[in-house]
Amino acid sequence: MTETYLTQPIDEESARAVAEAGLRLSLVDTADAAAFDEWLLADFRGFHSGRYGTEVLVEARDYLSDRRTTAVYDDTIAAAASPVGTVNSWVAPLTVPGGAAIDSWAISSVTVAPTHRRRGIARALLGGELRTARDLGVPVAILTVSESVIYGRWGFGPATFAxxxxxxxxxxxxxxxxxxxxxxxxxxxxxxxxxxxxxxxxxxxxxxxxxxxxxxxxxxxxxxxxxxxxxxxxxxxxxxxxxxxxxxxxxxxxxxxxxxxxxxxxxxxxxxxxxxxxxxxxxxxxxxxxxxxxxxxxxxxxxxxxxxxxxxxxxxxxxxDHLWVRILDVPDALTARRYERDGDLVLEVTDDLGFADGRYRLRVTDGEGRVEATTDAPDVTLPVSSLSSIYLGHDAARALALAGKLAGDVDAIDRLFRTAVPPRLSTWF
Ligand SMILES: CC(C)(COP(=O)(O)OP(=O)(O)OC[C@H]1O[C@@H](n2cnc3c(N)ncnc32)[C@H](O)[C@@H]1OP(=O)(O)O)[C@@H](O)C(=O)NCCC(=O)NCCS
Structure with missing residues (x-):
C-alpha cells in the first residue's frame, strides 16, 4: 500500500476544480528539497507557526517524506513556488473495537493561504483525498481538527472525545x-x-x-x-x-x-x-x-x-471532540470491528458525496458482524457522519437522534455499537 498511495495520480475532479479557479493542483516530490521546503513553510504558515530555518526543515523533510503530499499553486503570483493550499495523507492502521487494526486514510496539514481562502480550495483538496482513498480501497478516512465546524460537510463525524x-x-x-x-x-x-x-x-x-x-x-x-x-x-x-x-x-x-x-x-x-x-x-x-x-x-x-x-x-x-472519522466503505468498516452484543439491524445510510450510501443489513453473531446489501425496510436511517461518530463505540446514538441526525430504533443501534470502554485517541496527527 505504501508505494501505491504515494504514486497514485492526483484526483482529476479536484485538479479540474482547482484549474477552474485559475490555480494548479500537484503532488509534491518530497525528494525535491526546495519544493518540499516551500510546502512545509506554507503548512507552518497555515497554522500560524514560525518561519523556521534549515534545521527544522531538514528534520521535517526526513520525518514527513513518506506522506502523500499535495499542493495548490497560484502561478500568477510572484511567490508562485509557495503553495496556497496544502494537504498530506498516509495509510494509518486504526484500532477498532475488538482490537483489529484497519487501514485508514489519515489526512493532515490541510491549509489554505489566507490570501486565497473561501474559494473552494479546501473543498477540492478534501474531495480529492476521499476519492483517492476510495480508489485505493481504504475503508475509512480520519483526521484531528483545528476547528470542529469544518469537516462535517464531507461526512466526517466526531468519533472520540478527549x-x-x-x-x-x-x-x-x-x-x-x-x-x-x-x-x-x-x-x-x-x-x-x-x-x-x-x-x-x-x-x-x-x-x-x-x-x-x-x-x-x-x-x-x-x-x-x-x-x-x-x-x-x-x-x-x-x-x-x-x-x-x-x-x-x-x-x-x-x-x-x-x-x-x-x-x-x-x-x-x-x-x-x-x-x-x-x-x-x-x-x-x-x-x-x-x-x-x-x-x-x-x-x-x-x-x-x-x-x-x-x-x-x-x-x-x-x-x-478529537478524532473525526469518515466511513467510505460500510461493509468493510462494519465487519472489521467486533460487537459486544449480538443483533440484526437494517441501516439506511445517506451520503451526499455518494461513497457510503445504501441500505445494509448488519447481522452480529458471537460479536462478529456480517454486512449485506438489502431492500428490507430500515430499522435506522442516518447520514454517514452519524454512523462514523458511533463506529468506534462512542455512545452518541441517543444525542444524534435527539439532534435529528439519526432516526429509527435508537436503542437497538446504541446497544449494538456502543462499547464498555469508550474509544480514545491520545495524540494529534
Ligand atoms: C480551514 C481551511 C483549510 C478552509 O479552506 P478554504 O479553502 O477557505 O475552504 P473552502 O473555500 O473550500 O470552503 C469549503 C466550505 O467549508 C466552509 N469552511 C471552510 N473553512 C471553515 C471554517 N474555518 N469555519 C467554518 N466553515 C468553514 C466554507 O464556508 C465552505 O462552506 P460551504 O460548504 O457552505 O460552501 C482554511 O481556512 C485554513 O487554512 N484554516 C487555517 C488552518 C486550519 O485550521 N486548517 C484545518 C486543519 S484541521
Missing part, C-alpha cells in the same frame, strides 16, 4: 493502589526503540488509537527541532517489576514566581498496563516543588479522580 486535566497537586494525595515497577530518567535517543514498542502496545490496546509513524512517535518522547522548551524536556520510563518496558511520561516543568509552585506540562503519558498507568500518575502527582500537573488528550474514562484523596483536586478543564 479530556484535558489540571491537577492541584498540593491538594490531592495519592490514594490509589501501591505502585510497582521501576521508574528512571532516560533520554529520547537511546529510548526510541523501546518507546516504539511501548507505543505499539498502547495504540493497539484501544479503539480509536492509530499506529504511529516515526515522526508521530518521536515527538511524544522528546522535543523536535525548533521546540522552545527543548532544554527543559524530561523523559521518565516505567519498567515492570519483571523488567518489561510498559510506559513512559515526557514533560516540561515550568516555573512561577513561587519556587514551590511549578507547573508540569505533560507532553505524553504512555501506559501499556494498569501498573504503568498508576505508577506514572503517582510519579507526576508527587513531584516536589510542583503545584499543578496539566495534561491533555486523555480518554474520557481516565481513572484519575478515583486515585486521589480529593476528587475536585483533579479537574477536567475541557472535553473536546
Amino acid at each position: 479530556g484535558e486535566w489540571r491537577v492541584d497537586t498540593k491538594r490531592v494525595r495519592w490514594t490509589g493502589p501501591a505502585t510497582t515497577g521501576r521508574l528512571s530518567f532516560t533520554e529520547p535517543e537511546p529510548y526510541h526503540e523501546t518507546g516504539y514498542a511501548v507505543l505499539g502496545k498502547v495504540m493497539a490496546g484501544r479503539a480509536g488509537e492509530i499506529a504511529l509513524s516515526r515522526y508521530l512517535a518521536d515527538r511524544l518522547m522528546g522535543p523536535l527541532k525548533g521546540n522552545p522548551d527543548a532544554d527543559k524536556h524530561r523523559l521518565v520510563r516505567y519498567d515492570s517489576a519483571a523488567g518489561e518496558p510498559e510506559g513512559f511520561v515526557s514533560y516540561v516543568v515550568k516555573g512561577t514566581d513561587d519556587f514551590v509552585r511549578h507547573t508540569v506540562e505533560v507532553t505524553y503519558l504512555a501506559a501499556a498496563t494498569d501498573e504503568a498507568l498508576t505508577a506514572l500518575w503517582r510519579f507526576l502527582l508527587e513531584l516536589d516543588l510542583v503545584a499543578e500537573v496539566h495534561i491533555g488528550t486523555r480518554g474520557i474514562d481516565e481513572p484519575l479522580p478515583h486515585l486521589v484523596s480529593d476528587i475536585r483536586g483533579a479537574r477536567v478543564v475541557g472535553v473536546e
Whole structure:
C-alpha cells in the first residue's frame, strides 16, 4: 500500500476544480528539497507557526517524506513556488473495537493561504483525498481538527472525545493502589526503540488509537527541532517489576514566581498496563516543588479522580471532540470491528458525496458482524457522519437522534455499537 498511495495520480475532479479557479493542483516530490521546503513553510504558515530555518526543515523533510503530499499553486503570483493550499495523507492502521487494526486514510496539514481562502480550495483538496482513498480501497478516512465546524460537510463525524486535566497537586494525595515497577530518567535517543514498542502496545490496546509513524512517535518522547522548551524536556520510563518496558511520561516543568509552585506540562503519558498507568500518575502527582500537573488528550474514562484523596483536586478543564472519522466503505468498516452484543439491524445510510450510501443489513453473531446489501425496510436511517461518530463505540446514538441526525430504533443501534470502554485517541496527527 505504501508505494501505491504515494504514486497514485492526483484526483482529476479536484485538479479540474482547482484549474477552474485559475490555480494548479500537484503532488509534491518530497525528494525535491526546495519544493518540499516551500510546502512545509506554507503548512507552518497555515497554522500560524514560525518561519523556521534549515534545521527544522531538514528534520521535517526526513520525518514527513513518506506522506502523500499535495499542493495548490497560484502561478500568477510572484511567490508562485509557495503553495496556497496544502494537504498530506498516509495509510494509518486504526484500532477498532475488538482490537483489529484497519487501514485508514489519515489526512493532515490541510491549509489554505489566507490570501486565497473561501474559494473552494479546501473543498477540492478534501474531495480529492476521499476519492483517492476510495480508489485505493481504504475503508475509512480520519483526521484531528483545528476547528470542529469544518469537516462535517464531507461526512466526517466526531468519533472520540478527549479530556484535558489540571491537577492541584498540593491538594490531592495519592490514594490509589501501591505502585510497582521501576521508574528512571532516560533520554529520547537511546529510548526510541523501546518507546516504539511501548507505543505499539498502547495504540493497539484501544479503539480509536492509530499506529504511529516515526515522526508521530518521536515527538511524544522528546522535543523536535525548533521546540522552545527543548532544554527543559524530561523523559521518565516505567519498567515492570519483571523488567518489561510498559510506559513512559515526557514533560516540561515550568516555573512561577513561587519556587514551590511549578507547573508540569505533560507532553505524553504512555501506559501499556494498569501498573504503568498508576505508577506514572503517582510519579507526576508527587513531584516536589510542583503545584499543578496539566495534561491533555486523555480518554474520557481516565481513572484519575478515583486515585486521589480529593476528587475536585483533579479537574477536567475541557472535553473536546478529537478524532473525526469518515466511513467510505460500510461493509468493510462494519465487519472489521467486533460487537459486544449480538443483533440484526437494517441501516439506511445517506451520503451526499455518494461513497457510503445504501441500505445494509448488519447481522452480529458471537460479536462478529456480517454486512449485506438489502431492500428490507430500515430499522435506522442516518447520514454517514452519524454512523462514523458511533463506529468506534462512542455512545452518541441517543444525542444524534435527539439532534435529528439519526432516526429509527435508537436503542437497538446504541446497544449494538456502543462499547464498555469508550474509544480514545491520545495524540494529534
Ligand atoms: C480551514 C481551511 C483549510 C478552509 O479552506 P478554504 O479553502 O477557505 O475552504 P473552502 O473555500 O473550500 O470552503 C469549503 C466550505 O467549508 C466552509 N469552511 C471552510 N473553512 C471553515 C471554517 N474555518 N469555519 C467554518 N466553515 C468553514 C466554507 O464556508 C465552505 O462552506 P460551504 O460548504 O457552505 O460552501 C482554511 O481556512 C485554513 O487554512 N484554516 C487555517 C488552518 C486550519 O485550521 N486548517 C484545518 C486543519 S484541521
